[in-house]
Amino acid sequence: MFRNVIVLVLSAAAVVAGVMLYLLWQHQPLPQHALVYPQPRNLADFELIDQDNMPRSRADLMDKWTLAFVGYTYCPDICPLTLAKLAGVHAELAAKVGQPLQIWFVSVDPQRDTPEQLKQYVDYFRQPALIGLTAGHDQLFPFVRQLGLMYAMSSTAEQDYLVDHSASVVLINPLGQVAAMFKPEMAPGEVPLVSGEQLLADFPLVLNQLQRR
Missing domain, CATH: 1.20.5 (Single alpha-helices involved in coiled-coils or other helix-helix interfaces)
Incomplete structure (x- = not known):
């Protein structure tokens, strides 16, 4: 008993x-500044060119985590500041995942951003995980749209034109699926940027949510 x-x-x-x-x-x-998709979104195949003039496709996303950001090398503020933050926190973020973590900087200004220009630009950040990519707009537009991002070219004939583009950073899982988006902090009069400190805080929470799917 x-x-x-x-x-x-x-x-x-x-x-x-x-x-x-x-x-x-x-x-x-x-996470405070990240959106985790209820169901990761598959990416259709695409053809990009990296800073070494080598082709890149969906296969290059497999078995790796990827942080993807769109912009252009002549960008005066959002791009260099965001890439500096991503390069700076890469080691800490990479330690939280089992597979390699790469950073894709997708230039949406192929007219000026040749592979040579991209190589010079990404080399400045001294981060081997950072890869510069571009393509013609026939490839770029559908790829960027699949990421849930956007860009718009200027109609001016001037050579120092600006390009409107998203300031968010997309997380792609090792299956080549869009899994989450890290959103910039918005403040009146301030450049919209993804905070490095907030990214470090949100990243493990995002991973935790993805593991629960």
């Missing part, structure tokens, strides 16, 4: 512990 009571008590304790763990799991903190 006494033995049965002990078994009953232990069983009840296990149930209570399980319920508590479940409740804690359900109420884990959410």
